[in-house]
Amino acid sequence: MEFFVNAFLLALLAATTIAIVRMRRLIATTMLFGIFSLLMAAVFVVLDAVDVAFTEASVGAGISTILMLATLAICGAKQESVPRKQLPAIIVVVVTGAVLLWGVSGLPDVGDPTAPATTHVYKRYVEESGTEIGVPNIVTSVLASYRGYDTLGEVAVIFTAGLGIICLIGAGTGQQRRRRNGNDSGDDV
Amino acid sequence: MDLVIEILSWITLVGGSIFVVIGGIGLIRFPEFFTRLHAAGITDTLGAGLIMVGLILQSGLSQNSLKIGIMLLLIFVTSPTASHALAKAAVYDSLKPWTARGEKDAADKSSGDTKDGEGS
């Protein structure tokens, strides 16, 4: 059954992708991107990667749809017609895909007991994180303690990005403040 | 008692599945937007509702059934709201529903085509 669900979801993914590539109406493409993200999230759940599915659904189906629509509202929703000859692009895509497939074939099987992922630190996380850290959830203790500096760095990067966006685009309060001061010169669009 | 609950959850789950599939077929087969909205509404309220009631019956008194209950409430409130907002937006965008006389057909189709993609 799991195989069937996976196969069906992947078939839907393929259909969505082909439709996205062939679609010339950008708003429709945005809608299909939302469907793509939802499908991807379902695939992640089937693969037991619940946290990744969580991110995919909120970022992919939620935020990025809105962001793309906002972009279309500013730029206009018409795609320029593409030139017919795209041989270099096809070559690049095929070569990249072949290299990726070749790389995947070198990965160990899922659940392989001799794989590097299950032989080194894995054991210590599973057996001792409860006593060492005192948090029942292993993922939490890895993220917040064993990999604490890494997580801190990620948070710093995201915070900096958010600050940068606020500085560049400006939050609503900035506009309101300028309007109150009476010098809304209209240069913020 | 267990048998009764089992049978009840069977009935609700299969009934919900039937409604979901019927709504899906309607989404494909119905001729224009507002009728399709009606078909999609069936899958969101009756189909989803029955399936979730079946899941609640399956899990008995537990935390999961509480969560599914919250989900049920949420979908019962949000799905009609979304349908209403969608219909309202479509009407505002001068997408005319079919009338009994059926003479809106051609005009409706052409306006629908320009409304899409062009971003009007």
Next chain:
Amino acid sequence: MFVVVTVALLVTMGLALARAIVGPTLYDRILAVNTFGTKTVLLIAVYGYLTERPDFVDIALVYALINFIGTVAVLKFFESGEFAHSWRERRERVEAGDTGDDD
């Protein structure tokens, strides 16, 4: 029995995807995405029961919220009728003194 529900949901997801691809109007596509989202929520909930680990219900719950917020947020872009002009109109509204709680 969960197999029946799962298959029904997958079939409906396929049908909704077909409607999203075919169109023909923008609202058909939004409707299809909304339907697709609800079906994903149900699929995730039912799939947990199918594999006898009904712990994914939390995720389904959050998806239900995201789906609704997404649909309403998309529709807000079409609220003023014309898509490409919505920003100009909003700006005019802001300049006219309406603080506009929507950004």
